Structures are given as C-alpha cells and as structure tokens.
Amino acid sequence: MARVGVFICHCGSNIAGVVDCAAVASAARRMPGVVHAEENNYACSEVGQAAIRTAIKEHRLNRVVVASCSPRMHEPTFRRTVAMAGLNRYLMEMANIREHVSWVHGDDKPAATGKAIDSVRMAVAKVIRDERLTPGKVGITKRALVIGGGIAGIQAALDIANAGHEVILVEREPTIGGRMAQLDKTFPTLDCSACILTPRMVEVGQHPKIRLATTAQVEKVSGFVGNFEVTIRHRAKRVDHSVCTGCGTCWQKCPEKVPSEFDSGLGKRTCIYIPFPQAVPNKPVIDWANCRYQRYLAASGAEKKPPQCRICEKLCPAGAIRFQDEDSVVTEQVGAIVVSTGFQAFDHSAYPEYGGGRYKDVISCLQLERLLCASGPTGGEVVRPSDGKHPKTVVFVSCVGSRDDRVGRPYCSKVCCMYMAKQTILLKEHDPEVQAYVFYIDIRAGGKDFEEFVRRSQEEYGALWLRGRVAKVYEEDGKLIVRGEDSLVGRPVEVAADLVVLATGIEPSAGADALARTLGVSYNDYGFIVEAHPKLRPLESNTDGIFLAGTVSGPRDIPETVAQGSGAAAKVIGLLNQDELVTDPMVSRVDPLRCSGCLSCREVCPFDAIGSELLRDGRTAAKVNESSCKGCGLCVVTCRSGAMNLRGFTDQQLLAEVVAITR
Amino acid sequence: MAQSTADTPRTRAGQVEPTAIWQPRLVGFLCNWCSFAGADMAGTSRLTYPAAIRIIRVPCTGRVDPLFVAKAFQRGADGVLVAGCHPGDCHYAEGNYYMRRRYVLLRDLLEFLGIERERFHLEWVSASEGKKFARVVSEFTSQVAALGPREPPRQGPTELEAGTSNE
Ligand SMILES: Cc1cc2nc3c(=O)[nH]c(=O)nc-3n(C[C@H](O)[C@H](O)[C@H](O)COP(=O)(O)OP(=O)(O)OC[C@H]3O[C@@H](n4cnc5c(N)ncnc54)[C@H](O)[C@@H]3O)c2cc1C
Ligand code: SF4
Ligand code: SF4
Numbered sequence: 001m002a003r004v005g006v007f008i009c010h011c012g013s014n015i016a017g018v019v020d021c022a023a024v025a026s027a028a029r030r031m032p033g034v035v036h037a038e039e040n041n042y043a044c045s046e047v048g049q050a051a052i053r054t055a056i057k058e059h060r061l062n063r064v065v066v067a068s069c070s071p072r073m074h075e076p077t078f079r080r081t082v083a084m085a086g087l088n089r090y091l092m093e094m095a096n097i098r099e100h101v102s103w104v105h106g107d108d109k110p111a112a113t114g115k116a117i118d119s120v121r122m123a124v125a126k127v128i129r130d131e132r133l134t135p136g137k138v139g140i141t142k143r144a145l146v147i148g149g150g151i152a153g154i155q156a157a158l159d160i161a162n163a164g165h166e167v168i169l170v171e172r173e174p175t176i177g178g179r180m181a182q183l184d185k186t187f188p189t190l191d192c193s194a195c196i197l198t199p200r201m202v203e204v205g206q207h208p209k210i211r212l213a214t215t216a217q218v219e220k221v222s223g224f225v226g227n228f229e230v231t232i233r234h235r236a237k238r239v240d241h242s243v244c245t246g247c248g249t250c251w252q253k254c255p256e257k258v259p260s261e262f263d264s265g266l267g268k269r270t271c272i273y274i275p276f277p278q279a280v281p282n283k284p285v286i287d288w289a290n291c292r293y294q295r296y297l298a299a300s301g302a303e304k305k306p307p308q309c310r311i312c313e314k315l316c317p318a319g320a321i322r323f324q325d326e327d328s329v330v331t332e333q334v335g336a337i338v339v340s341t342g343f344q345a346f347d348h349s350a351y352p353e354y355g356g357g358r359y360k361d362v363i364s365c366l367q368l369e370r371l372l373c374a375s376g377p378t379g380g381e382v383v384r385p386s387d388g389k390h391p392k393t394v395v396f397v398s399c400v401g402s403r404d405d406r407v408g409r410p411y412c413s414k415v416c417c418m419y420m421a422k423q424t425i426l427l428k429e430h431d432p433e434v435q436a437y438v439f440y441i442d443i444r445a446g447g448k449d450f451e452e453f454v455r456r457s458q459e460e461y462g463a464l465w466l467r468g469r470v471a472k473v474y475e476e477d478g479k480l481i482v483r484g485e486d487s488l489v490g491r492p493v494e495v496a497a498d499l500v501v502l503a504t505g506i507e508p509s510a511g512a513d514a515l516a517r518t519l520g521v522s523y524n525d526y527g528f529i530v531e532a533h534p535k536l537r538p539l540e541s542n543t544d545g546i547f548l549a550g551t552v553s554g555p556r557d558i559p560e561t562v563a564q565g566s567g568a569a570a571k572v573i574g575l576l577n578q579d580e581l582v583t584d585p586m587v588s589r590v591d592p593l594r595c596s597g598c599l600s601c602r603e604v605c606p607f608d609a610i611g612s613e614l615l616r617d618g619r620t621a622a623k624v625n626e627s628s629c630k631g632c633g634l635c636v637v638t639c640r641s642g643a644m645n646l647r648g649f650t651d652q653q654l655l656a657e658v659v660a661i662t663r
Numbered sequence: 664m665a666q667s668t669a670d671t672p673r674t675r676a677g678q679v680e681p682t683a684i685w686q687p688r689l690v691g692f693l694c695n696w697c698s699f700a701g702a703d704m705a706g707t708s709r710l711t712y713p714a715a716i717r718i719i720r721v722p723c724t725g726r727v728d729p730l731f732v733a734k735a736f737q738r739g740a741d742g743v744l745v746a747g748c749h750p751g752d753c754h755y756a757e758g759n760y761y762m763r764r765r766y767v768l769l770r771d772l773l774e775f776l777g778i779e780r781e782r783f784h785l786e787w788v789s790a791s792e793g794k795k796f797a798r799v800v801s802e803f804t805s806q807v808a809a810l811g812p813r814e815p816p817r818q819g820p821t822e823l824e825a826g827t828s829n830e
Contacts, residue, residue, distance in 0.1 A: 099706030633726030
C-alpha cells in the first residue's frame, strides 16, 4: 500500500509569500494515499533534506512528493534525498509550485493556492503509480573517433591520445592540416602558421595511439554514447602506403598537371601528389579522375587510345603503385566522437558585381594567403595572376558572404576583419610601396590584442580603412576600378587597384549537413552544427557522446579552435575514463503478452532502439534496447495494442494526472 | 457552475476564499525540454499569466496520446494546450512532427464531437521563450473563457478514477 509523504517548501518567501502552504498541506492530507504532509522552509537545504529523511523513517513513507521549485532544478537533489533514506530514487515526484505558481500568480493568491493544491494532487496521483526502477549499466568502448583533421581535430586527437586512449582520425583529404596549413602568418602575433602547425601534424602521424585515415569518410553511425558503430569508407589511394617510402620520384616525374587545391588554384600539382611538402602522411595518392592511365582504361573500346603513361609505376623504386586499388569499407567501434570538419571560404561567384572569376586580378583571401606564403606557388612573391607584376594598390572588399541576407549569410564570419588587417601588414612588409585600402562595414576586433593589431595596420602600415560597401568592380585601362562609398564622409569613392582581394566569409565545409544527418545531430540554417546548449554546453552536440570542436559549429579563429579541441578532448577523456555508463531507466518497455508484433513502434523510433524477438510460442514481439532508448514515448502513442509503455511517464500515470485535475 | 479548481481550498483550511469569477479549467501538456523549461523561464522572469492552467510534464509532445486530450475533455476540461519544441528543435529529433500531425486530425475529430476547435491548441515554445509562454497562456485562457464553460459530461466514474484511491 502506498504511504505517500508530501513536503511543501516555502522557499523562504518565494513560495510562502504567495501560496498558503498550510492550506496546501491540509489539502494534501486528505488526498488518497497520503499519510503525512508537512511544510519545510528550504527543502533543498541540508536541514530540509534531513527533515524529509526523518519523516520517511518516522511515518514509514514509501513514496514522496516534494512541492517546491522546478524538477528541472532539483529533481536530482530530491531523488538522492529519498535514496539516502532507503527508498528507490524513482519513487519521488515533484510539484512545481514556484516557477509555475508563486512566481507567476503573485497577483492572485487564492488562485495560486488552488493551483498549488492541484499540482500536489497530480504529483500524488503520479507517485502512487511510480515503480521502482534500476538504472542499467553498459560497457564503454575506450576508443574515440575524430572526424576532420584541421587544427581542431589535430588538437583533440593528440589530447585524447596523450591521455592514453586510442583515436581514429578520419580526414577526407590526402593530408591533415585543414585550412590553417594554407595560411601564411597568423594574427595577431604574426607567427608563421606552418611552423606551429606542422610539428603537431607530424606528432599525429607518429603517435602510437592514433590511427590516421586520410582520403576517408564516415558513411554511417549507429549505436549510442559509449558504444557507437561507425562505417568508414577508405577511398582508393592507389599507392600502397605500407611500402611507399615517400621518396618523391613519382610526383617529380608525373606528366599530368592540374590546378592545386592547396594553392587555391594559383599553382599546379601533379596527378600523383602530396598536397604540400609537409603533408602528413607524407606519401602520395593518385588523383584517379585525372590520371592518364585511368583515361586509357576508360577508352578501352575506342579506336584511338590515349597513351598508357604508367610512368609512376615504372619509376617507383618501391613498387608501391596499385592502379587496381579499390575503395574499402570498414566498421569500427568507438565510445565517443568528436566532429571537427571545419569550414570553407564562401564562394564569391554569388557576387558577380565584384568580378571574381571574371577578372584574373580579383582574388580571394585564401589565394592571397598562398601568394604571401614563402612556400606558395610564387615563392612568396605577391604578383598579379594576370601579368605577374607586383601590385602597388591593393583593395580589400570585406564581408563577401557575411552579414548579407541576400546570399543567405546574415552572420558575421568573425575572422575576416582580422585577417584583412594581417594581410595589409604582410603586404607592406613584402613591398613597402604597396598601398592597401580596406572597404569595411564595421571593424570587428573583439579579442585579445585584436584592436591594437588593427590600429597597427592603420597607423604603422598606413592601410586606409574606408567605411562603406563596394558597389562594383570593373576593369578600365588595365586597372580594376573599385567603386564604393565612404559613408563616414558620405560620398562615393573610386580606387584604381592593381589587385582586389575579396574577404570571403566562413561557411560550413561542403557536406557538413549530410554528415550531421548521418550523426543524428542538429544543424542550423547555414549548416553549422548546433551546440547542446549555446552557453553551458558549447562542446557537445545534442546527441550524447558526440562532441564539437572548431569552426564546425560557427566561425572562430585559431586560438578559440584549439581551445575547443582541447575542451572536447577533455569531455571525451572524462567519458572514456569510466568503465561503465549508467543508463536512464525511464525508458520504454514492451509487454510481450499484449504485443501483436506489428512493429509500428520500430518505424517511429527516432533512435533505432526497437528490435524484435521471437517468443517461445513462436510469435514475434517488439523489444526495446534500453541503452539506445531515450525515453521520448513516440512508440507508446503509436502502439495500437497498448503493449508499449514508458516508465516514469506511463499512460496510467499521465491519465491519473488528468483525472486529478478535472472533475 | 464549475469552480476554478478541482479543489478550491475550503475556508476552514486557511484564510483562502474561492476565486469569485468563473475561470476556465485548462490542462497544459508541456514537453520537458522546451516548453516546460519555457514555463520555468516565465517564472524566473516573474511574468504573470492567468492561473487557470494546470501543467502536466511529458518528455515530448510526441508522448501526448490523443486519449489524454480526449480524457481531459471528457472529464470537463474547458481547454487543452499542448506545447513543445519548435519544428527542428525536438530533443528527440521528430516527436513534435508527430504531435503536429496528430493535432490536425484530433482538432477535427473533437470539433465533430462538439468541442470547439478554439478549445484545443498546439504551440511551439522554446526554453528561452518565457514571455511567449506567458502570452500563449493568457491568450488561450481568454479565448476559452470567451466560449464559456462546457456542458458538464454525462459520465459515471471511470475505471481509472476508481483506481485512484488506494484502499
Ligand atoms: C583567409 C583566412 C585567414 C585566416 N587567418 C587566420 C589567422 O591569421 N589567425 C587565426 O587565428 N585564424 C585565422 N583564420 C581562421 C582559421 O583558419 C580557422 O580558425 C581554423 O583553420 C579552423 O580550424 P578547423 O580545424 O576548425 O577547420 P579546418 O581547418 O577547416 O579543418 C577541417 C578539416 O576537416 C576536413 N573535413 C571536412 N569535412 C570532412 C568530412 N566530411 N570528413 C572528414 N574530414 C572532413 C577538412 O578536409 C579539414 O582538413 C583565417 C581564415 C581564413 C579564411
Ligand atoms: S615513387 Fe613510389 S615510393 Fe616513391 S613516393 Fe612515389 S609511390 Fe612512394
Ligand atoms: S521511447 Fe522513443 S527512443 Fe525509446 S524506444 Fe520508444 S520511440 Fe524509441
């Protein structure tokens, strides 16, 4: 028989100032099943909790209702309280008479008291129908998956591996490094990007706990926190990395040249290639779509076949070339996942008025990074792509694909003002005769030493920052005329430029939305993954066990990205250091006697938590995997046989609550 | 005439007088992750709204069985509000879509049974929308109040009610 105790908290005057708590207590005493009700000044305080524990003993209570603040606040507290008094912690319900009553109905005290009594009545009706529940336990696969090997993923992988856990790092490109590898120097300190990045890359490549999978992609993810099963596609490299020595003979001799992605199309690479000299792994892959031998094979039936080439195969001293290589698909078990697939620069072709793509000397910010870089396609000489001359007047156009609703990018990309400041400084250091102009909307320089850095660009390096949008860029007599307005003096301006740089914004890397769907995490309108809580849980997705690091969740600079990589790693380490995970017992359960085996429940379950089992009498019944079930209750409503029920929120409980407040 | 609450405290229990004017009796099913939290937010922000609503916490609007709604009306509730996460924000990915579909069907069915569609309402309220929650409840309360009380149901005690007592 239920012996319910009701505890009505005053919360100082927070509740008692509005609700007549004595009236609530005396009403509670008359409710069926209630054997004891008392008021409590601060139920959550040590004294208050002790009073509850004493009353449980004294009145032999076997169920407890605490009428106080929101269960979202103190449910765990009072579950612990009753557990300390020897009750099953799930035999406790809360009535929210603060947030939902006293704080919102201060203008009508009698009505507030009436509502508080009803809230208690509902909680009593519910608690009577509570069952003892025991949390389940599942083991943890002590291995992490990191998706994306930019600086975020590199940092996360190293931290996790250094803490002693195995890491699989999946990178889509033939090398790790991400966008940071393409940068010349970094704001606001102007240290060389490659110098700080490449040692980290090498460390990843050599770490005994890190398994690096380049030219690889995640295709499928199932399971749940602690126990994910991940399907990874390894795209054919056509070079056997276990025998290749990275000597470089092949890429020196390969006759097929294509634009280099790494150099943002400004330079060329061969068809068998490493993206850049410090690539990790430092072994080549064959770009099969562009390979001459592939073209030869494709033309097999044709009259006139192109030459076979196969030069790399002939010259490779290690015999590492594998033209017949095919993709392989493997599944891996991991306990936690870090998503760090980063960003790409906005495609400026959405702005035909700026002439990008039409005029050779209108380039993107990343292209300028490559021109500034000593290891870039021009050996660090900033020259115009059209005629190879040194530009003297360089104009920057800000917010290309940022803060602009017209192109669906209303947000600020956060780093562009800063990298423009950096690039004006570097340009001047390359060639003191350069005069830079920057058309900006606002200067966003909120960061340590950032404002000072922009001032240096203006004062020390003489860059002219003009506040205003650019309307048009057009060619005239070998010059690019940038027409904009200077909104501070309120008049149109025209600058005749030798080179125009478009400060393209940050957007999620291609395929980020598809990956988010594969992972079952939410993403926003632009494709950035949404944090579990924007302030309090910035490194977690809304799926347990899937963490976020770097620009995958929004624009940010390198220091912030690295901090996030380490932060996500700390979360992963905390998870993998446990031996077992406690699972929430408030999940669904099937009554096999009632189950008709229709499995409609399986169709609606968003978490793939329902399977089927063969009963001894030969019938099929649904079966809930308790560690995957998240307790939404969709299946319960779907089940026509009434066989499915959600523990802690059963049909009987919710109906009893309805009954308790209607009459 | 129906009283404001199922159990308006009697005068002898305290100094509380029953609320004088008729107020509708409303049942609100709020999802734990968004709307229940949004209602909490209304409280934390000390907003006010009419006290006619009784709140039942469900994990997800997808957990709201049409039976619960029907039960509330059968037992004389004047209005039922269901509130959950905005489309796309469901903690369980898609529970609110199920509720949305169910709502459209159920509203028609209830109307067929003589329950005005204004008495049943579905709303999206996020965890940060305390203001919206207060507004939604205020508007819904006046909307239902304007319709007046429902005909009292002609129905004896149900199995469940019988089960409420625990002798
Ligand atoms: C022109 C320019 C200049 C900049 N200058 C500076 C500066 O001076 N200082 C500064 O602090 N910041 C600067 N930034 C910002 C800086 O580049 C970023 O903060 C940083 O690179 C973000 O790192 P990340 O790891 O989040 O992303 P990324 O570097 O984009 O790395 C993501 C990685 O994931 C891989 N990937 C993507 N999708 C998948 C997939 N589906 N599966 C597997 N792998 C995938 C990518 O190939 C890539 O290797 C600049 C940015 C730009 C555009
Ligand atoms: S020639 Fe052979 S061994 Fe040398 S880098 Fe190329 S594939 Fe590797
Ligand atoms: S409660 Fe939700 S998560 Fe659990 S089995 Fe049912 S539908 Fe799946």
